[in-house]
Amino acid sequence: MPKKPATKIVRLPAKASAETRAHQLQPALVPDLERKHTINDIARLANVSKKTVSRVINESPFVREETRARITEIIKRVGFTPDPQARALAFRRSFLIGLIYDNPNAPYVINFQEGALGALRRMGYELVVHPCDRHSDEFLTDIRRFITRQKLDGVVMLPPVSENPTLAEMLRKLECPYIRVIAAALDDPKNLVMSMDRQSAAEVAEHLAKLGHRRIAMIMGPHTFRSAIERLEGFSNALADRGLSLPPEFLAEGSYTFESGAACADILLSRSPRPTAIFAGNDETAAGVYRTAYLRGVKIPDELTVIGFDDSPLASRLCPSLTTMRQPIRDMGRMAAEKLVAKIAGLSDVPAIAATTVVPHLVVRESSGPPGK
Amino acid sequence: MPKKPATKIVRLPAKASAETRAHQLQPALVPDLERKHTINDIARLANVSKKTVSRVINESPFVREETRARITEIIKRVGFTPDPQARALAFRRSFLIGLIYDNPNAPYVINFQEGALGALRRMGYELVVHPCDRHSDEFLTDIRRFITRQKLDGVVMLPPVSENPTLAEMLRKLECPYIRVIAAALDDPKNLVMSMDRQSAAEVAEHLAKLGHRRIAMIMGPHTFRSAIERLEGFSNALADRGLSLPPEFLAEGSYTFESGAACADILLSRSPRPTAIFAGNDETAAGVYRTAYLRGVKIPDELTVIGFDDSPLASRLCPSLTTMRQPIRDMGRMAAEKLVAKIAGLSDVPAIAATTVVPHLVVRESSGPPGK
DNA sequence: CTGAAAGCGCTTACAG
DNA sequence: CTGAAAGCGCTTACAG
Numbered sequence: 111m112p113k114k115p116a117t118k119i120v121r122l123p124a125k126a127s128a129e130t131r132a133h134q135l136q137p138a139l140v141p142d143l144e145r146k147h148t149i150n151d152i153a154r155l156a157n158v159s160k161k162t163v164s165r166v167i168n169e170s171p172f173v174r175e176e177t178r179a180r181i182t183e184i185i186k187r188v189g190f191t192p193d194p195q196a197r198a199l200a201f202r203r204s205f206l207i208g209l210i211y212d213n214p215n216a217p218y219v220i221n222f223q224e225g226a227l228g229a230l231r232r233m234g235y236e237l238v239v240h241p242c243d244r245h246s247d248e249f250l251t252d253i254r255r256f257i258t259r260q261k262l263d264g265v266v267m268l269p270p271v272s273e274n275p276t277l278a279e280m281l282r283k284l285e286c287p288y289i290r291v292i293a294a295a296l297d298d299p300k301n302l303v304m305s306m307d308r309q310s311a312a313e314v315a316e317h318l319a320k321l322g323h324r325r326i327a328m329i330m331g332p333h334t335f336r337s338a339i340e341r342l343e344g345f346s347n348a349l350a351d352r353g354l355s356l357p358p359e360f361l362a363e364g365s366y367t368f369e370s371g372a373a374c375a376d377i378l379l380s381r382s383p384r385p386t387a388i389f390a391g392n393d394e395t396a397a398g399v400y401r402t403a404y405l406r407g408v409k410i411p412d413e414l415t416v417i418g419f420d421d422s423p424l425a426s427r428l429c430p431s432l433t434t435m436r437q438p439i440r441d442m443g444r445m446a447a448e449k450l451v452a453k454i455a456g457l458s459d460v461p462a463i464a465a466t467t468v469v470p471h472l473v474v475r476e477s478s479g480p481p482g483k
Numbered sequence: 484m485p486k487k488p489a490t491k492i493v494r495l496p497a498k499a500s501a502e503t504r505a506h507q508l509q510p511a512l513v514p515d516l517e518r519k520h521t522i523n524d525i526a527r528l529a530n531v532s533k534k535t536v537s538r539v540i541n542e543s544p545f546v547r548e549e550t551r552a553r554i555t556e557i558i559k560r561v562g563f564t565p566d567p568q569a570r571a572l573a574f575r576r577s578f579l580i581g582l583i584y585d586n587p588n589a590p591y592v593i594n595f596q597e598g599a600l601g602a603l604r605r606m607g608y609e610l611v612v613h614p615c616d617r618h619s620d621e622f623l624t625d626i627r628r629f630i631t632r633q634k635l636d637g638v639v640m641l642p643p644v645s646e647n648p649t650l651a652e653m654l655r656k657l658e659c660p661y662i663r664v665i666a667a668a669l670d671d672p673k674n675l676v677m678s679m680d681r682q683s684a685a686e687v688a689e690h691l692a693k694l695g696h697r698r699i700a701m702i703m704g705p706h707t708f709r710s711a712i713e714r715l716e717g718f719s720n721a722l723a724d725r726g727l728s729l730p731p732e733f734l735a736e737g738s739y740t741f742e743s744g745a746a747c748a749d750i751l752l753s754r755s756p757r758p759t760a761i762f763a764g765n766d767e768t769a770a771g772v773y774r775t776a777y778l779r780g781v782k783i784p785d786e787l788t789v790i791g792f793d794d795s796p797l798a799s800r801l802c803p804s805l806t807t808m809r810q811p812i813r814d815m816g817r818m819a820a821e822k823l824v825a826k827i828a829g830l831s832d833v834p835a836i837a838a839t840t841v842v843p844h845l846v847v848r849e850s851s852g853p854p855g856k
Numbered sequence: 857c858t859g860a861a862a863g864c865g866c867t868t869a870c871a872g
Numbered sequence: 873c874t875g876a877a878a879g880c881g882c883t884t885a886c887a888g
Contacts, residue, residue: 146631148865159875164867172873191632195577196865198568199880216796220589224614236633238609241597258519259564260609368800397800404802423589424800427741427770429777521881532859537883545857569881572864 147190155188156181167192194236204261207450209239210253211268214367215394217422218439219268222291225443226266233451235263244271250280257286264288264450273336287453289446293337299465300453303446307337310435310470311344311389314417317433317472318387319352323415323481327360327385329374329395335366338391341419345389360385364395371398379406379414386481387415393422396432396477411479421473430476437470520563528561529554540565567609577634580823582612583626584641587740588767590795591812592641595664598816599639606824608636617644623653630659637661637823646709660826662819666710672838673826676819680710683808683843684717684762687790690806690845691760692725696788696854700733700758702747702768708739711764714792718762733758737768744771752779752787759854760788766795769805769850784852794846803849810843 149167153160158177165173166181173181184190198204207230213219227237240256242249257265264287271277272290278297281288290297293307318326328345331338346356359381364370371390375398378385390396396418400410408414410430418425418434425432445466522540526533531550538546539554546554557563571577580603586592600610613629615622630638637660644650645663651670654661663670666680691699701718704711719729732754737743744763748771751758763769769791773783781787783803791798791807798805818839 150865160866161868161875162873165874168867174873177873191628193572193865194633195568195571196880197867199566199572199882200865200867202867202880204568216593217589220592223612227612227614236611239596239600239612241600255564260567368796394800400802401800423741424797427767427774427797427801429773429802523881533882534859534884535857538858541883547857550857566881569864570883572866573881573883575864575883 146193147188149190149192152181152184152188152190155184198261202261203263205235206238206260206262207235207447208256208260208262208265209237209268210242210265210271211240212242212244212271213268215392215420215422217424218420221439222268222443222446225440226447227443229444229447230451233447235447235451238262242271244274250277253277254280254284257281257284262286263454266446266450267291269293269337270335287450289450289453291442291446293340295465296336300449302465303442303449304465304467305337305437305442306467306469307340308344310419310472311341312348313472314389314419314435315345315348315352315354317474317478318389318415318417319349319354321387321415321478321480323387324354325360325383325385325481326354326356326387326389327362327378327381328356328389329362329364329371329378329391329399331364331366331391331395333363338363338366341391364391364398366392366394368394368398368401371395372401373398375399375402376406379403379408385414387417387478389417391419393418393420393425393432393434396434397424397428400428400432411477413482415478415481417478419470421470425473426475428477433475433478434473435470436473438468442468519566520561522563522565525554525557525561525563528557571634575634576636578608579611579633579635580608580820581629581633581635581638582610582641583615583638583644584613585615585617585644586641588765588793588795590797591793594812595641595816595819598813599820600816602817602820603824606820608820608824611635615644617647623650626650627653627657630654630657635659636827639819639823640664642666642710643708660823662823662826664815664819666713668838669709673822675838676815676822677838677840678710678810678815679840679842680713681717683792683845684714685721686845687762687792687808688718688721688725688727690847690851691762691788691790692722692727694760694788694851694853696760697727698733698756698758698854699727699729699760699762700735700751700754701729701762702735702737702744702751702764702772704737704739704764704768706736711736711739714764737764737771739765739767741767741771741774744768745774746771748772748775749779752776752781758787760790760851762790764792766791766793766798766805766807769807770797770801773801773805784850786855788851788854790851792843794843798846799848801850806848806851807846808843809846811841815841 149160149163152163162173163181166178194205209223209226211219230237238260242253266289268291272292273296288301289303290301291303293305295304326349330342333339349356362374362377364374371394375388378388379402388399390399396416399416403410403414410416418432421434421436425434449466522533522536525536535546536554539551567578582596582599584592603610611633615626639662641664645665646669661674662676663674664676666678668677699722703715706712722729733751735747735750737747744767748761751761752775761772763772769789772789776783776787783789789805791805794807794809798807822839
């Protein structure tokens with residue numbers, strides 16, 4: 111099914127009208143579903159130049175309405191969709207967005223990814239995932255190569271790698287639009303999707319205070335994580351506001367892992383008197399607290415209230431089910447995608463994009479109750 | 484920094500030697516780290532045609548060793564890396580692999596993805612993820628568009644969507660190389676990474692028999708999932724081999740979810756006498772069993788042994804920790820990637836690629852023990 | 857073993 | 873409002 115003459119055949123002079131060429135080169139009017147259509151095929155079918163088809167594809171206002179309607183109809187009928195790589199080459203950009211993360215929390219990553227992907231698809235972008243190791247020597251080089259090689263239109267970064275100032279600096283130099291998902295205003299708001307962890311942690315303090323707890327402990331995340339600092343400060347300030355305190359012997363630093371939660375809980379539950387409530391830095395840490403309580407025979411919630419953070423699937427699967435802060439991860443993925451694309455689209459007119467914030471809220475389940483004796 | 488003459492300047496005749504052009508067009512010998520290099524820059528620096536550079540990039544044997552070494556050195560020195568979109572356009576393929584899944588098990592997807600990604604990177608490919616909804620009307624159309632639009636070199640499918648025969652048929656018609664991750668030999672072995680669930684389930688039966696259980700129940704996955712059937716048959720056959728049985732009142736069909744596990748366990752624990760052991764279809768289901776046991780005050784493992792399948796992070800976080808079958812998900816991701824790329828590379832010489840199989844093994848933890856009374 | 861020409865499918869820059 | 877030419881950075885097909 112020759113769409114163009116074999117090489118030996120003499121070419122028509124360039125000035126041959128589109129009509130003539132259309133007549134000579136188009137063997138049949140039935141749409142050819144077997145072969146992939148190109149912009150040339152559409153141009154031929156519509157009796158216009160490929161430039162005009164290009165204008166329609168890219169929604170240029172400089173096309174007569176009648177022409178646009180006709181071309182659009184043909185595009186739909188034959189199921190044409192422009193070749194992304196060819197567009198990428200000509201546009202010098204890829205319509206690809208990178209997702210950079212080193213977060214070990216699988217549900218977090220998957221949910222975020224799917225939220226972002228849903229939004230990106232609608233806007234004609236694809237997502238390329240890039241897990242990384244922020245402790246590797248080649249960390250920055252690796253990300254830089256990823257971005258320049260793929261000519262990424264932009265990237266979204268998840269915590270904790272999103273908190274890295276050197277990385278953000280590099281992206282700025284590369285002029286690569288980016289969104290940082292983060293727990294504090296570490297950058298211009300237009301580059302952020304921010305989770306208000308400080309306020310959320312205050313909500314936990316209020317919950318515990320209302321239940322009547324007075325000996326309250328916390329297992330914070332690693333101090334190198336901004337979210338850990340935000341949650342700690344929000345929590346201890348809110349306790350102070352209610353005349354409660356977070357004494358040093360009731361504060362332990364974990365690493366947002368199950369194992370660290372178990373180890374820290376072991377220390378906290380050795381205090382005498384021991385705390386009646388533990389606010390764990392995240393759900394994984396809370397699961398570690400459950401583990402230690404189980405081994406020591408401490409009953410939750412009768413003898414110990416436990417609060418998590420994330421509302422990962424784990425929270426509802428633990429017994430008793432875990433009271434925790436729900437983060438709308440999927441929504442955050444969607445928001446990050448939309449915000450990034452808005453930035454990319456408006457690169458020239460630099461619209462002031464407002465801050466995008468999200469406030470996690472408490473989901474009360476079985477693991478919190480009034481203090482025992 | 485003009486790399487080429489402005490449009491008004493008369494072009495040199497095509498027959499000008501490479502040497503001449505190199506001299507005229509190359510303002511300095513210092514590598515220009517600011518600007519992205521192209522194959523033309525390398526050709527100029529090496530005093531060869533870009534075709535020869537292309538040969539070096541693509542490891543053609545038809546380059547003199549001295550020439551190759553010189554070009555390779557230059558490529559390394561200036562940090563040249565070929566433009567993926569330009570290659571994609573010229574090669575008519577993308578060096579992109581799609582990961583198609585509808586698996587709600589986040590750790591499974593993430594681990595698989597990272598295993599695959601690690602291998603693909605080494606081989607010069609990128610991974611584009613494509614979650615989908617196998618119940619959507621546009622399911623097949625959507626995947627088809629994804630593949631043709633992106634000109635994917637191949638796809639990997641995760642269960643349960645990997646079990647869909649219509650999808651596999653479509654991929655064959657599209658001549659899109661694929662790998663199905665699956666629990667049974669539903670296709671030519673060269674298209675599979677297979678988990679031997681039948682054998683694994685037999686291992687569970689053996690474990691329970693050795694512990695002395697005689698009233699054994701199972702919560703199978705949905706019968707529309709091949710893995711559910713494999714696990715059921717492997718388990719019940721192995722019980723039969725040991726003179727034990729899986730009576731109908733001790734078999735329930737769940738849906739591999741936490742909720743279904745809880746609901747099915749409620750039914751099974753209402754039987755009189757009740758089972759002393761439950762083999763849950765997967766870890767999520769097992770967590771549901773924990774939930775029901777917790778609510779009914781049934782002690783695990785003293786009064787009830789529970790076995791899961793997957794060894795997801797959840798398994799070690801439950802209290803008591805869950806005895807389960809470990810699937811090497813990450814390895815499976817790597818294997819799928821390697822096998823797919825081998826297929827892509829050898830498309831012409833059609834090498835018979837052997838079956839790739841993986842056998843999950845039992846990880847004994849706290850949730851299994853001898854039967855109570 | 858090496859190269860000049862044409863092409864992949866799209867866009868930009870220029871003209872009308 | 874529309875189009876012809878040149879170009880994005882690479883490869884294939886052909887020649888030598």
